[in-house]
Every structure is written in C-alpha cells, then in structure tokens.
Amino acid sequence: MTDFHADTLLAADFGTATTRVSLFDVVEGTFRYVASGEAPSTIEPPYLEASEGMRHALADLQAITGRAMLDEASRLIMPATADGSGADVFVVTASGGPAVRAVLVGLLPDGSLDSARRLAASSYISVLDTLSLGDRRREEQRVDALLAAQPNLILIAGGTDGGARDAVLMLAETVSLACRLLAHDTKPNVVYVGNTALQEQIVALLADGAIISTAPNVLPELGAESPAPARAELARVFQELRLSQIGGLRDLAGYAGGRLLPTAQAEGNIVRYVSRALGTKNGILSVNVGSASTLVAAAFGGELYLNVRPDLGVGVNAAAVLSETSFDNLARWIPQEIAEDALRDFVFNKSVRPHTIPADATDLQLEHALAREVLRAALRTARSGWPRSAPGVRADLLPWCDLIVGGGAVLGQAPRPGASALLLLDALQPTGVATLLLDAHHILAALGAAAHVNPLAVVQAFDSGFLTLGMAITAVGATRPDAVVCQAKLVYENGTDLTVDVKAGSLEVLPLPLGQDGKLTLKPRSGIDVGFGPGRSKTFEVTGGAVGVIIDARGRPIAFPKAADKRFEMMQEWSLKIGATV
Template sequence: MSTMLDTDTILAVDVGSVSTRASLFDVVDGHFRLIASGRAPSTAKAPLFDISEGVRMALDQVVAVTGRKLLDDTDLLIMPVTSQGSGVDSFVATASAGPKVRTVLVGLMPGVSTDSALRLADSTYLDLVGVFDLLDSRRESEKIDLILSARPDLILVVGGTDGGAQDSVLQLIELVAVASELFPPNQRPRIVYAGNRELGAAIADRVGERLDIALAPNVRPSLRVEDLGHARLALGEAIAEGRNKRVRGFDELEQWSGGSMMLTADAYGRVIRYLSRIYDPAKGVLGVDVGANNTMIAAAFEGDLRLSVETDLGLGEPLPTLLRQSSLSDISRWLPSEMSERMILDYIYNKSINPATVPTEDDDLLLELALAREILRLSLKRARKRWPKGRDLKSTWLMPPVEPIIASGSVLARAPRPGYAALTLLDALEPTGITTLVLDPHGLSPSLGAASGSVPMLSVHVLESGSFVSLGTVVAPVGNARMGRKVLSLHLELEQSSEDVVGEVRMGQLAIIPIQQGEHAHLTLRPERGIDVGFGGPGKAGALRIAGGAVGLIIDARGRPLVLAKDPDRRRELNMKWLYDIGARE
C-alpha cells in the first residue's frame, strides 16, 4: 500500500457505466501534470460483467502514449517505480459503474432523521424503492410487505440523536430484521444503521449474527446538527460490497489502491470541497457532471459540501425518465431549428439503448445539447433545495455567486467548438455576477479527489495546467431593464497588447471579447443604476484581473432569470444567433 507521501507518479482509473478512463500524473518542473490519458468502453455490463477488460484497454492507451510499462508479466500493477522507469508510485481508483442499488429507507421521525437520510440517499448511487418511518400510518405487516415487494439490495435505517431515542429505534430494527429474514439467505439485503450511536453494540448483538449489518456514524447526532459526510463514506463501502458481488474486477483495483477505492461521486465531492477552501471565501465552488447513468451537482461553500447524485437523470439509460418531468416543448425550446416530436422521441429512446453513440449529424448534436440543458436545469433545481440557507431556492431564485464552475461530461467535452459547451452551461446554470467556466474534458475531477487526501496540491496543480480548459470569464448582470437598454460600460486592458477595448453592453446581448488562453487583462465594469455585476450591489463599479479562455470574456446580458421568447420562430432565431455570438458557429 502506497502512502503517497513522497509520490511523483500517480496512476488513476475511473470506471464509469459507459467509459473507463486511465490517467497518468507525474511531476514536471516541481508541479504535477497530466502526462497521458486513455479511454475505453467499460465492460461492467453484459456480456462480460467484468471491468478488467475495460481497465486493461484504457491502460494500454496510456502505455502506447508514454512507452512506460505499467503491468508486469502476470498483469499486476508495477508499484513503486522501478529503476528502469516502469510502474507508478501510487494508484487511486474510483467507480460509478455497476447496477443500481435498490434501497428502502427506514426512519424514526419525518422532518428530522428521515429528511437527513433522504439527503444522504440523494448524494450517492441509491435507487429509493420504499420509505417509511415510525409515524407511518401503515400496519407493521404492511411495512414488511413493502420491504418484501421492493426486494431491496440495501436497507438504510436511521433515527435517534446520540443519547436519544432507544426503544423506538430498536423496534424499527426488529421490524427490518423480520422482513429481511423472510428472504432466501442469498437474497437478503444488507442493513446499514446510521442512527443513535449508543445503540450500535445492542443492535449488533440482536441481529448481527443473523443478518449482514453495518454500523455507520449518525446522520443526525443532534437536532441541530446534520453529519452526512461520515455516513456517506460508510454507505459507500456497503454500496461497493454489493457491487463487487455482481461485477468482477473491482477486487483487483481495491488491492492496487490499498483498499482506498472510492465511489466516483464521493471523490468528485471531495475535490469540489477542497477547492472551496482555497478560492474566494465569499463565493462557493460549483461542479456539474452530466454522465450517462446519472448527473452530479456538487456545491461547496467554505468547505461545506452539498452533493447531489441524480440517478434518474442522465444522457444514457435513464434518458426516457426525463419525459416524466419535462415536456417535449421544454426540450425543443433550446433548439435553433424546428424538429418534430417523433425525431426527438426517437433520439431519446435510441440514446438510452446505445448511450455510447456520438452525434454525427448537426441536428443530433444540437438535440443532445438541448437534452443536457434540461437535465442540468432539473438537477440543479433539485440540488439547490439542499443548499445552505441564503443560497438555496427558498432564499433566492437566482444562482448564488460561485467561482469557478467546473463542468464535465462527454456531451460537453466532445462538442466540436468550446462555444457549444459554454452556451449550454450559461443556459442551464444561469450564473450571476462574475465567474469562470472551466471544462474538465478528460474527466479528471474524481481522480483528483481520490488522490487529494494524500496529495492535496495535485488538484490545484492540474487545474491550473492545460488539462482543464478555461472557457472564459463570465459577467452576468442582474437587474430589471428594458430590452436594448444600456446595462454596463466596460474597459478592457490587455496585458500583452497596447490596444484597449472600450464599449457598452445592452440588455439582451450576449457579447464576446476574445482573450486567448494564457493571456491576462484588467477589466473595469461600470454598471448602470439598478444593475448588479457582482461588486457588492446594484450600480456599484469595480475592476479585476481576468484570464483568457477558449471562448474569451463572455458578457451574458440576456437577463436573470433567462426568459426565452414565447414565439417559436423568434425563439429559434435567437437560439441560432446566440450560437453565432458565442463562436459555436461561424
């Protein structure tokens, strides 16, 4: 097992439901850099149900690029680095692949422990198939029937503050035990208890010999304190154990990583939380990932992480479920040209069957980006309900200040031009004030999170390198103004050029000023009365130093919230215009 205390070379593997990625990091001029990456189809599903083949193919691509031998003659990872330069010093692994974990949630009190458990379930790869609590009006027999009909892989039991309720919690445990023992021995669900910690020993004594039960830290140690982080890690172990029984190959990665393999969502949340501690404390850090089987929204405010994993929203297998929450008109409103409902439905169902397919036609690309917008909007709306007071949906309908926004997902990374990704994020997230859009094209964030526990500077070094692509600085004015009215004046001084840019922006505009990556500029903004650009209130001017990006300086004065035209022809016309404005089309 590597401690990564004196690590130079780190190999990271992330096993997704569609793709498996391998990334090799090494120290160059005193800083960690991405040396090579490989990507291969995942082999966790039928017919193989073994991730090893996908991992080997991804590693082979890294070997082909670097010439570095990673595996020995018996196909085992070489660690640490040999005198001949083979192998790596450390290995980390993350995974989101595997079947969904059918889960029944059993709580003590609605509004307290049950709500905390629901938030916990929403932050990881659980498919909730049943929920009840002590005050549920159903009879015990009906609750047992619920468990039997749900056929869960896992039962999460919560309740009682530390030192609080005991008898009622034990009553719930006994009910769960009775139901679980009615299953055949090889089909019994695993039980995770995350309630009153003082009952842990008693619960283990009562049912530990009869059932598979794991004790986790209390999700609600007191009425005013919620602690999901520690329980999430324990729950992750239970999820991993269940996954390993159905899909082969994970045991090998566990061995290579010294038993520190993480769920992709947990690792993703870790890197976002870490970055929130080193960036502007007045703002949060937002991470969004549009995957095939789920969508992740991670927001952290001075280390306070709020992680959401939407297992029913993704651009793969769960795509048809989007239609239960969004209408076809909700999807088509983002298209720059007319498309029939039949074409949209055909694409949705074909994509759900073949999630690895890549758009080859322009219409397919635009539709997939429209689907990504709607998925992100729904995911963010759900996630913000669980954000801290003052930043949640109850406090404000507008997005709170965040810096930066880190986005990943194949739909964004493989867009033919960066403007497509930038406009998708602007439409879906509607950032306010001043922020930076950063694209993670190689899907490195989970790997950085997995390694950051031992090598925290890895995240910062790689984020500041060319491995992450800055799309540009975004200025999104907030305030009421008529269309066409001036909302701000700007003065841009490029550090590498003697030419300044002076201008004004009007309501409804999407304005782009190209600033190349690697260049910097001094930006002065003077908003009109009643317009807030993020300098402390409406009408307040300010200046800051900004960096260039693949798109440049983006001034999105289309309004917050973004209101699309009601007339379909006018709406499509504007959608096309914005694609040209942001450089996605020429």
C-alpha cells in the same frame, strides 16, 4: 535517463458507458496531468467484468504516451520502472454498475427520514421504499414491502443524540424481522446513523440477519445535520457492494490497496477542498453529466452538498428526462423546428444506444438540448438541500459561485470550447462572476481519489488537467429589451483596451487569450446587478480562457422571444458570439 521512481500516479474511473484512465507524473519538479485513455466499459450486463474495459483504456493511454502500462501477462506494472513503464500509485473510482437498491428508515418524514434521504442522494443509490412512524401500513405489510424490495442497503436514521429510543428500536425490529426472512445469500447491508446511544442495541438486534455497520448520527441535533462521517461509511459500503458485484474489480482495487471510491465522493472531496482553500463565502460548483447518472457537487463556506441522480443521464437513462421536463423546454434549446415525435425518438435512441455520437449538426443540437435539461433537472433536485444562507441575487436564482466545473463526455467532447461554455451557461444560468472550467478528462475524480495517497500531487496537479473556458459575468435586473444594461471596458496587458455596450438579451465575449491577464471595468445601469449589488460598478483583474471574458445579459431566467423565427435567430447569434457554431 529520467528517473521515474515513486512519482507516477495512475487513476482509473469505471463509468456506465466509459472506462477512463488518467496518468499523472512529475514534470520539472511538479506533479502534472500527462494524458488519458478511454474505452467502452464492460462493468454492466452482460459482461459484469471490469478488467477488459480497463485493458482497452490502458492500450489507448499507451498509444498516446508511448509508455507501457501492462506487462506481458496483462498485469499492471507497479512500481514504475526506470524507462517510464507502469505507475507507482494506482487509485480507483466508480460510478457505473448495477443499481444499489435501498430502503430508508427514519422517525419522521420531515426529520430524520429527510436526513437519510439526503444522505442516500450523495451516492449512486436508488431508493425503493421508506419506513417511518408516519407509515400507515400494518407491520406485516411493512415487512412484505422490505422483502419485495430485496434491498442491497437499508439505511436507518432516527433520534437525535440523547433523544428518542423506543421508536427507533421499534422500527429496527421491523427491519430485523424482514432481514431474517430474506435468503441467506441476499443479506442486506444495514447502516445505522441514528441516536448513537443505541448503536450497541441496534447491532445486536440486526447482526444475525444483516451485515451491520454504524456511523455517527447524521442528525445529532434538530436542525444540525452532520453528514460527512455517515457519507464516508456509505462510501465504504458502496465499495464492498461494487467489489462483490463486478468481476475483476476486486483484483484491480487490490493494486490500489483495496480502496475504491464512489466517483461522486471523490469529486466532492475536491470541491470541498477548493472551497476551504479559497476561503470564499460564495459557492464552488461542479456538475458531471454521464450516461446513466448526473452529479451535482457544491460547497458553501467549506461545507459540501453532494447530490447524485442515478436515474438521470444523457445515455442509458436519457429517457428519464421526459418525465422531468416538457417537450417545449427541450425544444427551446434547438434553433430549428422539430416535431415532438422526432425529439422523443432521439431521446429513446440515446437510451438504447448510449455509445452513439452525433452524426451531424442537428444531432449535436439535440444531444446538447438533452444535456441542458438533464443538468437543469439534477440542479433542481440538488438545490433543495443547499443552505438558504448561500449568497446571491435572489433566492430563486443560482447562488453566486466563484468557480464552476463542468464534466462528462457531452461537455468534454463538444466540438468547440464555446459550445461547452454555452451549455453550462444555459443549463446552470449562473449569476455574478464565475470562472468556468472544463474537466474534459475526468480529472476531478482522479484527484479526489488520489488525495488520501498524495495530497501534494493533488495541489500541484490541479492547474494542469482542466481547460479554463473563461470568466462569465451575468447582468441581472429588469429592463426593456435591447436597452444597454452595462458598459464593459477591458484593458489588456499591452495597454490597449476594448469597450462594449452590453444590451439586454445579448451575449458578449471580450477576447482575452488563455493565460493572459487584463483589467475589467463594469458599469451597470441603475437596478442591474453584475455581482456587486444593483447599479454598483467595479474594476477587477481577469484572466483569459479558451473562450474569453463572457458577459451574459440574457436575463435570469433566460428570456426567449415568443416568435419561433426570432428565437432561432437569437440563438444562432448567441452561438456565433461565444464561438459555439460548428
């Protein structure tokens, strides 16, 4: 009989539309991802109760693995038993639930208030109002605005360490007055991340009317943000809010030592870890498009840049994309004529019925077009906070990213790996050389939450839960249509080779099966950059994937033919080449 003691890890993630559970175990001496189960979430109104959705997700997992997770009283079996039932360790993440309503306070709009805005953007927070020294409203109007917002959270920044004092205290007094006027049962959480010399005074000022906590200054010096400690405190406050808002969640978190991590923070932890482990100057990028929210986590030089759009998704918040982009931008991804009213109806229907799945190829095209524009809108927001020093071809294009991970049901449930790869390439339009991974089972968040419990499990399990789609190489540079921009030669392990002339506007795939290695030589023409500088050739090792080695010469940004029939024809050709056609 196999001994399962102290080896089994169960991770649960509560999203707006879906609750997922993932099982990890020791296989041949190494932690590996085993399986996942999922079910519709019950954490949103009218239920606001987490355990029912989790029970159904665990039942799905049990059906897949044959291993019992719940006892006869529907309680989680912990620790794991000798027959493989239950789990030794349980971790929890959440992205769904009622919106966290927030008011941000800072000295100057382009200073500490901007830092507070970026900090709030790292979690599932809806900013309702801001206060600053530039606010021209009268004192009573500012207080009325705070009362009208009924915030769950007030985030106060301002003053570098050893800097401004009186102005910070003046703003805090306005917050204190508003908090004392709020009903006792609606005490807001106040997180102070300003001048550390004022922490004691701020706590004393706000203690009567708010639940006050502090963190090190998010802007200790001008131009030198330090968001990590403040982000951790924000995650703790998010945890307390979620545990109080959603029934059953506190009991479930009890199995995890009372710890619940925002999904975004969990994924960000792994993105930062990979960046530091690889020691690369290029980016590590993860995107996760959900029903209600979209997450973009990027790391450059080991520093994490985390951005959440809690108002933008492909389900509950699908309609928000209509204010972010135009009909033409949505329609350009659909290889057939579609009326504007029909496209709008589809988007609104997704908002009303987020659990619906595509009924035919046209529905799938519409859903993937929606996902492309949602991701592009979220990426635009995220990139505004990225470092300008991030290496790349041009400042207006995505910086070089060595690894790109795509997650969310719309990507994970695509009918073919090529469809997931094409969606990522179209939405993100990467440059240089990047490995594309698909997080079909929401493993990134699970590993991020498990890192504090068992770091070794995270390191060992990282390779087992993702699907490698392939390596994507992008050719960037001006040239005439249909001109050869690059010659690519792939030498296989058995000594055979394949040479392809890549033309401008094309998408080429060199077959290289998952797990196999090869040697790729790229010879771009003068002025064309494939990630090593304009016109520079290179030979390097490549590893295969579910799609193969992808060479994207469609331009950056992607150049579409003006004539609709030519566009449809070209899109169908791209889809066929990459294996996305159903």
